[in-house]
Amino acid sequence: MRWLGWVITSLVLSGCETVASQRDNTRDNELLTLGRSVFLTYCAACHGTQLEGTDSGPPLIWNLYVPRHHSDRQFKKAIQEGVPQHHWSFGPMPAQRQLTEMEADAVVFYVRSTLRQHGIR
Numbered sequence: 001m002r003w004l005g006w007v008i009t010s011l012v013l014s015g016c017e018t019v020a021s022q023r024d025n026t027r028d029n030e031l032l033t034l035g036r037s038v039f040l041t042y043c044a045a046c047h048g049t050q051l052e053g054t055d056s057g058p059p060l061i062w063n064l065y066v067p068r069h070h071s072d073r074q075f076k077k078a079i080q081e082g083v084p085q086h087h088w089s090f091g092p093m094p095a096q097r098q099l100t101e102m103e104a105d106a107v108v109f110y111v112r113s114t115l116r117q118h119g120i121r
């Protein structure tokens with residue numbers, strides 16, 4: 001009857017995995033919701049509601065914003081410390097110091113996942 005133990009163990013384990021991955025999805029969705037609302041409040045005026053850019057700032061849907069050129073850390077640094085003008089000619093990006101640490105992480109997560117949806121990964 002040893003096999004019965006295995007069957008039960010593997011059923012329990014796969015059940016745990018399902019719960020864990022559902023939890024991950026819930027957390028991701030919460031981060032995305034927060035990130036999107038932060039983006040619309042603090043970023044869209046320059047970067048556009050669809051990350052398409054405006055007269056005041058560049059699009060973020062841009063091939064050079066792939067992670068190997070601009071890491072998540074760099075994105076977060078840009079938000080927290082600002083960036084001098086270097087790729088575009090809109091002037092520097094001012095630091096967005098009003099964001100909490102969690103809001104900064106959430107907005108980076110949101111921008112990254114939107115870039116991925118556009119095949120920029």
Ligand code: HEC
Binds near residue numbers: 038046056070
């Ligand atoms: C006042 C306009 C303005 C606002 C508000 C603004 N940005 Fe920017 N952002 C810019 C400009 C201009 C650049 C381009 C700088 C360059 O490369 O020349 C930029 C660049 C960036 C970059 C690329 C950074 C890099 O290292 O090259 C990211 C990521 C970014 N912005 C995200 C955000 C996010 C997220 C927010 C909101 C929390 C935000 N920006 C708010 C103007 C703005």
